[in-house]
Amino acid sequence: MTDMMSGMQRVITLDMEGVVTPEVWIAVADHTGVDALRRTTRDEPDYQALMDYRIAILDEHRIGLSTIQSVIATLDVLDGAREFLDELRGRHQVVLLSDTFEQFAGPFMDQLGRPHLLCHRLHVEGDRVVSFSPRVDEQKRRTVELYQALNFHVTAMGDSHNDVAMLQAADAASFIHPPDGLPERYPELPVARGYREALDWIESVG
Amino acid sequence: MTDMMSGMQRVITLDMEGVVTPEVWIAVADHTGVDALRRTTRDEPDYQALMDYRIAILDEHRIGLSTIQSVIATLDVLDGAREFLDELRGRHQVVLLSDTFEQFAGPFMDQLGRPHLLCHRLHVEGDRVVSFSPRVDEQKRRTVELYQALNFHVTAMGDSHNDVAMLQAADAASFIHPPDGLPERYPELPVARGYREALDWIESVG
Numbered sequence: 510m511t512d513m514m515s516g517m518q519r520v521i522t523l524d525m526e527g528v529v530t531p532e533v534w535i536a537v538a539d540h541t542g543v544d545a546l547r548r549t550t551r552d553e554p555d556y557q558a559l560m561d562y563r564i565a566i567l568d569e570h571r572i573g574l575s576t577i578q579s580v581i582a583t584l585d586v587l588d589g590a591r592e593f594l595d596e597l598r599g600r601h602q603v604v605l606l607s608d609t610f611e612q613f614a615g616p617f618m619d620q621l622g623r624p625h626l627l628c629h630r631l632h633v634e635g636d637r638v639v640s641f642s643p644r645v646d647e648q649k650r651r652t653v654e655l656y657q658a659l660n661f662h663v664t665a666m667g668d669s670h671n672d673v674a675m676l677q678a679a680d681a682a683s684f685i686h687p688p689d690g691l692p693e694r695y696p697e698l699p700v701a702r703g704y705r706e707a708l709d710w711i712e713s714v715g
Numbered sequence: 716m717t718d719m720m721s722g723m724q725r726v727i728t729l730d731m732e733g734v735v736t737p738e739v740w741i742a743v744a745d746h747t748g749v750d751a752l753r754r755t756t757r758d759e760p761d762y763q764a765l766m767d768y769r770i771a772i773l774d775e776h777r778i779g780l781s782t783i784q785s786v787i788a789t790l791d792v793l794d795g796a797r798e799f800l801d802e803l804r805g806r807h808q809v810v811l812l813s814d815t816f817e818q819f820a821g822p823f824m825d826q827l828g829r830p831h832l833l834c835h836r837l838h839v840e841g842d843r844v845v846s847f848s849p850r851v852d853e854q855k856r857r858t859v860e861l862y863q864a865l866n867f868h869v870t871a872m873g874d875s876h877n878d879v880a881m882l883q884a885a886d887a888a889s890f891i892h893p894p895d896g897l898p899e900r901y902p903e904l905p906v907a908r909g910y911r912e913a914l915d916w917i918e919s920v921g
Contacts, residue, residue, distance in 0.1 A: 518817065518835075518836050518850055595829075602831060602832065602833065622828060623801075623804045623830075624831075625808060625831035627808065627865070644865065644866045644867070645866045651864075651865065655861040658851075658857075659833070659850065659851050659854060
């Protein structure tokens with residue numbers, strides 16, 4: 510409880526997919542059998558290019574937003590994610606910083622007790638996903654910097670390449686269950702393997 | 716649902732005390748019988764001066780943090796506030812922007828389902844409230860501007876003088892059950908009388 514009595518007030522920023530929820534596009538690929546939708550930021554690090562590609566594939570296969578939403582409706586958040594967030598939200602302010610979309614996130618947010626989520630929005634006409642443009646470029650890094658401008662100590666956790674800028678901008682940062690190979694590229698960042706380890710680490714850096 | 720499909724993504728910023736919770740210091744005055752604690756920002760618009768005064772009164776009457784917290788533990792959030800926030804959080808991102816303190820807000824946040832809250836922290840030694848300094852000056856106005864820098868459309872609602880800078884910075888703004896006299900000073904700002912009216916107004920300005 511030291512944190513409540515002295516030092517800086519804290520915001521914890523967390524990636525969403527792979528950290529507290531499953532990966533949506535993998536689930537859509539599984540459900541539709543369209544393997545092209547398995548392409549991820551590991552294959553195409555440029556997120557705009559990846560989303561343009563995904564939207565073209567959706568068009569080609571006539572996969573509408575309602576199909577994606579019906580897949581998402583069947584997905585559970587990761588085991589223990591709700592309890593992890595509840596414990597964390599009882600202690601600090603928590604923000605999910607994600608490159609997902611408002612149109613995807615609702616069912617996950619219901620399961621997680623509606624944490625604060627900053628993400629993007631797809632441009633949709635009827636049921637057709639038309640295009641993607643980010644709400645703002647580099648939103649993860651910029652959001653960390655804006656909370657810092659409000660005099661918060663920012664602790665960040667993520668699992669993938671597109672989290673690295675956020676992790677590097679934060680006052681304290683760690684990977685959480687990252688894929689093989691990623692931590693080796695950033696030896697300065699610690700790795701939490703599971704929520705209990707993450708909670709302990711978060712309390713240790715406040 | 717227009718909002719989910721086009722236009723800008725939205726953040727709704729709300730004051731806490733008087734908007735979704737009762738006024739803490741009034742309750743502490745009631746409980747302790749120390750009428751000096753009824754002084755509010757209406758009597759002393761300089762919040763730092765007001766808090767310095769309150770802390771001196773607490774000292775004089777040997778009222779510790781635990782006493783204040785035990786009063787807060789008996790308080791209910793305003794009638795309908797949870798339902799109001801739940802409905803709003805199902806549609807948009809919601810942030811409570813308050814000049815309250817981390818040490819006061821916990822029981823209210825539990826009742827309200829842990830919305831995102833940006834507030835201050837009292838400097839406390841043992842059970843004694845020692846001093847107050849804001850996390851950042853003008854946090855309400857600055858937070859609105861930072862969400863705008865992240866390309867959110869910000870809608871703000873508050874009930875008192877110290878919300879006016881936030882209301883004036885926002886893309887859309889309204890008072891919600893303000894005290895007599897305040898709306899007349901800001902005739903450009905609409906007034907919502909109750910949560911249903913607030914929800915309808917919020918949907919009308921997105």
